[in-house]
Amino acid sequence: MRALGALLVRDVRLAARAGGSAVLALAFFAAVVTLVPFGIGSDAKLLARVAGGVLWVAAVLANLLALDRLFQADYEDGSLDLLALSPLSFEGITVAKMTAHWLTTGLPLTILSPVLALLLNLPATAYTALIVSLLIGTPAVSAIGSVAAALTLSIRRGGLLFPLLVLPLLTPVVIFGAGAVLARLDGVENGAIWLLAAFSVAAVLLAPFVGAAALRLNLSE
């Protein structure tokens, strides 16, 4: 546990320091969402309708920014060898990495989302659904993204392959996440939040094992 904590703290620190990925992801998220009204006009009703979907798509894309280098940086500078030789298992390495990623990306994005929802004229009734869906859904993004990052770590320019690999897998998260917000707007109960929760739990529980297998595969090359 101590070793896992050490890696977690180091990764959070690296992401939070100057030049780290945390601020970058937040700025990207804000920039994309701000751009949307310029693209589709200032029709308040229309914006309110698409707000949930826009925020979810922007959140997923902002998450990807920091994800593709999650293992690659450690692979290139030799840190991954030192992690592999430490008492920490590959499963533990994956857990520490995806948790650090969520703490520095998914969580801050969730906290920032109400402010941006204001820009998109999201009705007050849907705020809870937005925040809860992001809180539940972003761990799945970090988990699935970590697996893809572990798979592509040795590929040069893996950054180009990465979104192609990971975006199809994240489609359910966007459907259920944005669906939960829309359901709240329409005042109906469609169960999207429960499906999102189930998907997220499955992703978070499986990711450490799949990620560890990918790391073993890549290190043995």
Next chain:
Amino acid sequence: MGARLRTVHYLEVADLACVRGGRAVFRDLSFRLARGDALIVGGPNGSGKTSLLRLLAGLLPPAAGTISISAEGTQIADREERAKFIGWLGHYDGAKPQLTPREALRFFARLYGTASDPSLLEVVGLSRSADLPCQYLSAGQKRRLALARLKLCGRPLWLLDEPLASLDASGKALLLNLLRDHLAGGGIAVIATHDPLDLDAARLPLT
């Protein structure tokens, strides 16, 4: 300094073969090292020195042959089990540009479950740069940080890949001191290098 070494009684390599990218790099490699032994691996570029070290560390699976260690009375053949006895010094030092040497050492101490020892920074001559982010360190200074990390982790089987690279004269002396200390304390070391190393050790030239 560092943690007490867990004992590895011997390292035994039998009929080891390595294939990289479909090409046989070496085969039928056998040797045995006991406590206090060092092996210097030589050979031209591409002869498989780094591959041999990665095989020994368990970072690569062997194409054929066996690597086993005897530690604390039991025979260990499993790769990931063996990894827990390895002290690694590779080409790249894993120094994160944003972290200071002091932070890096504290991280590795926690990661490897040993007591942090800030005096090691003084031993490797980094006390003046201890709080400078690693991006401002020279290649030799990063190497010294890696030596401090190697010592700190307290592993009994050291695998060093070109350890003399970018070290100055005093750095080379420092490395030799650390190595002699390690061997005198019952450790084992395998060193891949082109440079002459003033150490009482067996030689293994790869071709």
